[in-house]
Ligand SMILES: Nc1ncnc2c1ncn2[C@@H]1O[C@H](COP(=O)(O)OP(=O)(O)OP(=O)(O)O)[C@@H](O)[C@H]1O
């Protein structure tokens with residue numbers, strides 16, 4: 672098993688008291704799975720992805736990665752976990768607005784100190800795959816919503832991580848662009864990447880092997 676959550680509890684402060692968002696949540700992810708997570712706005716989907724990505728902590732429960740308990744890592748160890756294993760397409764994209772498209776996509780590769788030449792060829796390939804080569808030199812602040820979304824996806828997949836976490840990755844895309852993104856996700860899945868995708872979109876979830884719904888603070892299996 673690649674990832675296993677058991678008995679997870681996560682609360683946030685709401686006014687003067689703490690309110691639990693996730694409670695006694697279990698989740699098992701096998702290597703190479705493609706998983707869709709659905710659920711109403713505010714039910715905790717992004718919170719769950721943030722936990723899986725090692726970005727936020729939880730109060731109760733355990734998280735295992737490849738059988739090792741990683742619940743109590745130091746912040747340096749969490750950073751290492753993220754760097755080695757995780758890529759994220761966040762809901763607000765988190766792009767660097769004052770840099771151009773190429774630089775944004777190259778960032779995770781510079782972070783792992785990949786040689787410049789390889790960075791260039793990798794970035795050019797994803798630019799081409801996502802049909803944003805024309806925008807390579809443009810600043811993020813000048814792009815449309817759908818273009819930004821494609822840059823965020825490109826930046827996440829360029830590293831070819833073992834786990835891709837994507838939060839509503841096709842939210843503001845037209846049907847045709849969405850299809851090309853789904854094709855890319857299929858390719859990544861065939862390469863053995865593990866995909867965990869939060870989505871409201873049935874055409875995205877029907878592309879996944881497993882569908883869960885986050886409901887009443889837990890994950891419920893919808894189908895296979
Ligand atoms: N840092 C935080 N501090 C306080 N409350 C938070 C924090 N992050 C999330 N919440 C609350 O936790 C709940 C779950 O938020 P989350 O973003 O996980 O929902 P979601 O399922 O992703 O919703 P959406 O579909 O709208 O993106 C919400 O009520 C939200 O207000």
Ligand SMILES: [Mg+2]
Pocket residue numbers: 716717718762838
């Ligand atoms: Mg969300």
